[in-house]
C-alpha cells in the first residue's frame with residue numbers, strides 16, 4: 635500500500651463539476667468542462683496536458699486568483715467557490731504560495747530583501763535566511779538578481795513563496811525558462827519543500843518526465859481530466875530521465 639501503513643491523506647482540495655467559460659456567445663471559450671478531482675494534503679502533484687487544455691485555469695481557481703463558472707472547490711473544510719473577493723484574498727495571503735515561469739524578483743533588492751517583502755506582512759513567517767537556506771542559497775543572501783543565475787533566481791522566488799509557510803504551493807511551469815540540469819535542481823528544491831515543510835505542491839509542466847517525481851499525475855485534455863495516476867515508485871529529481 636502507498637505511504638506504508640499510513641491511512642489515506644485527507645484531501646486538501648476536492649473539486650466537483652468545475653467549469654470555467656471565458657467570454658460569452660460565439661466568442662465563449664470553455665476552458666474547463668466539468669472537472670472532478672481530489673488533491674490529497676501533503677502530496678506532490680504534477681499537472682500535464684497540451685497547451686490550452688485548462689491547466690493554468692484550474693491552478694488559478696484553486697489558488698483563489700479566479701472564479702469558477704460552475705462547480706465546487708473545497709479546500710479542507712472551506713468552500714472556495716462560495717467565497718467573496720475579500721475572503722479569497724485572505725485565503726491567498728494565508729495559505730497559498732505561487733511560483734511562475736518568470737521569477738518576478740525586484741531587481742533593486744537582494745535575495746534576502748526580496749524574501750523580506752513577504753515575511754514583513756506574513757503572520758508567522760520563516761526567517762528570510764532560513765527560507766533561503768531551504769532552497770540552498772545561504773551563500774547568496776546579499777546578491778542582487780542580476781548577480782544570480784536563472785536557476786538561482788527561481789530558487790529565490792521559491793524561498794519567497796515558502797517563507798510565509800503556505801499550506802499549498804502552486805507552480806506554473808517553474809522550469810520552463812531553464813535548461814535541463816538547472817531545471818532538475820529547481821525540481822529538487824520543490825521536492826525538498828514538499829518533504830521538509832509538508833506543503834502540498836502542485837506543479838504544471840510540459841516536461842512529462844517530471845511525472846516520475848510526483849505522488850500523483852493529473853493528465854488534462856480539452857478542459858477535462860483525461861487520466862489520474864498514482865505513482866507507486868516516485869524518484870528523486872536527480873533520477874528523472876529526460
Ligand SMILES: Nc1ncnc2c1ncn2[C@@H]1O[C@H](COP(=O)(O)OP(=O)(O)OP(=O)(O)O)[C@@H](O)[C@H]1O
Pocket residue numbers: 656657663664665683684685686687688689690691692
Ligand atoms: N482570460 C482568458 N480569457 C479568454 N480565454 C482564456 C483566458 N485564459 C485562458 N483562456 C483560454 O482557456 C483555455 C485554457 O487555457 P489555459 O491557460 O488554462 O491552458 P493551459 O493548459 O494552462 O495551457 P498552457 O500549457 O499553454 O499554459 C485556452 O483556450 C485559453 O486560450
